[in-house]
Amino acid sequence: MVTLGDYLIVSGILFTIGFAGVMVRRNIIIILMALELMLNAANLSLVAFSRFHVDPSGAPNYNAQVFVFFVITVAAAEVAVGLAIVVALFRLRQTTHIEDITSLKF
């Protein structure tokens, strides 16, 4: 049978992959994608905990799923703003490489 630990480990590995992506890659868009991976790793463990924590009535604890819902919504907003910033940066500097964008003021 699949245990809670299996889900947590998979979630942890996914988080690490996302983290490594943020650390290693130098393209802003890829970094944004890796951030999404990290958010989803958190979502996975939240849903796993929700399913693990069964009420006396026999239903999973939906509070965690509400949190996941919030995370997804905020992630959507974050991506919209993030990509708008990337487009604005690209218009100014013609690059999405973070090593080319080192000055604080344009």
Next chain:
Amino acid sequence: MAITVPRPNLNWRERMFLPAIAAGLLITLKHFKNMILRRTKVTMEYPEEKWDPNLPEHYRGAPALVRDTDGRVRCVACQLCEFICPPRAIKIIPGEISKTDRFAKVEKYPEEFDIDMVRCIFCGMCEEVCPEQAIYLRKDYAITGFTREDMMHHKDKLLEIGGVMHGVVLKWNEKK
């Protein structure tokens, strides 16, 4: 100089576009309905349904050589049609009629008479120009072939299409 076409000012009902869309849909539905009820004239479905009975009197189809009532080829190889033919589809090799022949006064007959149906434009000028009324545009329109050679109408093919034509015979007439 550019001409600025003024945009019409639409009132609110026209601005909704829905009545216009509905009217357009009704028009296409009317066409659909008329087609279903077979009220619209449509293209003839050719191989099943032939045009033959409705061909007009002076339809210009494939040009052909005709024989007279005595079975003689009326062409005298004067080569006027070859000369007039706009796309130069006609090629005639005349042959001489020997002095001893009954028709020696005719002098020439077409030894070979080729019409290249790839080139022919069915203009009817050969028919118009022929002094002997030997070439006619008949009502054949299904002229097909797999090769260019198939599309070359030789003398016997032309005579086969042409058949027999009644009426005046000038040069071949013995009495004249």
Next chain:
Amino acid sequence: MDYFFIGTSLIKIVCLLGFVLGLMNYAVYAERRVSALIQDRLGPNRVGPAGLLQPIADAGKFLLKEQFTPAHVNKLYYWLAPCLAMVPPVITIAVVPFGSTLFGVPMVIADINVGILFVFAIASLGVYGIVLGGWASNSKYPFLGGVRSSSQMISYELSLGLAVIPIFLLVGNLRLTSVVQYQIDHGWLIAPFIGDWTNLGKWLLAIPMFISFLVFIIAVLAETNRLPFDLPEAEQELAGGYHTEYASMKFGLFFLGEYIAMITGSGIIVTLFFGGWHLPGIPDGSHGWIFGLINIAVFFAKVAALIFLFMWVRWTLPRFRWDQLMRLGWLFFFEIALVNIFVVAIILIYFHL
């Protein structure tokens, strides 16, 4: 494991898939005939009686043509894109209830409690085939088609989602079978006053439901790239759009995917607004297998009628310009669908429907 469930599900999947693929081929044939009739022509009538074997000839032609891959394309994605275009609409059919019951087996492949969300989720994946096809072709016009397609789909998905919320305010459930059951009990949602003629609330409800229907059907037209909104493949401007570089069966998959999307879209519209398999006066499948078959036939007859509507619209209306399409989606349909939700909610509370 419930072997009965698995067995019946497999039979349903195979039968429905076969039927829908056949329907798709004949939808292509019907499109050609209907367009011809609307334009005072005859259409394909050579192959077989009245041209009925034309789809088989077309399929044979698609399959036998050379599988040509241009040299400048991104090979993997170029081959992947047509498959991606075909798959989502086929998957979506799984949740549509296409009949009542037959021998006690419900005639829906997956009766899940998030039915309509599933439809939207899978339908939103349909854009990848087109975008990828446009991008992998590595050529101007397909690329423009792909970019147009992605922005168009994002714009119209909003209206699509908002247009169905009034229905779920009424039904109180996302399950598509309960939508059908609600319509059996309370009348079809396109005309909720039927059977309850004296109820003013139902007459008022008919107005927002009709608006909802209009917005939904227009959004479905935009999602399936049918003609007033076929900007991604506009022949006159983009030389065919995202499938310019495709030939033979790869083009065929794009082409047939569009028709399957049309069938699926019609099936969902029928389920949401026209009572699904329900026809007043005909009992459901629990009264005998003959009624079960009639219910399935009724469903597909309604789908066919809607497909005819799609074709009729296609051969009547001209294509929108790009900025008009965007303005229409964002500034008109989005707002009208949003206001519609409030109107329905007010009617529901005021009349206790």
Next chain:
Amino acid sequence: MSVFLFWIFALMMLVFGVAVVINRNPVASALSLVVSFLALAALFMSLDAYFIGIIQVLVYAGAIMVLFLFIIMLLDLRAEELRKINWVASAGGLAVALALMVQIFAVIGRFSLAKQTFPSLAKSTSDDVHRIGLLLFDNYNLPFQIIGVVILVATIGAVMLSRRETR
């Protein structure tokens, strides 16, 4: 069967997650991320969270990733593939990530509940949309409204940022 499916989808998610990071081509990265999210949605469904799974596909795969692809294509990022890799920085980043993973494993290893399997639910087809909706509009009403404001602000921000400078 469910164990088999779990590992299939978990492996799929992780493999394509790695593909996101190591692909040089941004379009390939974005598509790998889509596949990874689809597998994640399957994992959510295996945890009986149907609503969340579908929302995952609808929002992430259907909207966010299309937006990513759209931006990648709009900016035409293919030229960036040829850049040289800074191996020292990459190795450092990987080392930090590995340290984090070791730490996570250690924490989960000590977590006693992690060895238990999931308790069974009362009925297999619970109406989770209904329950989540009730919670959302009842207990979490204020956060829900704040989320609405956040989305509004994000929309306005995105429009302002992507507007061209008019002089």
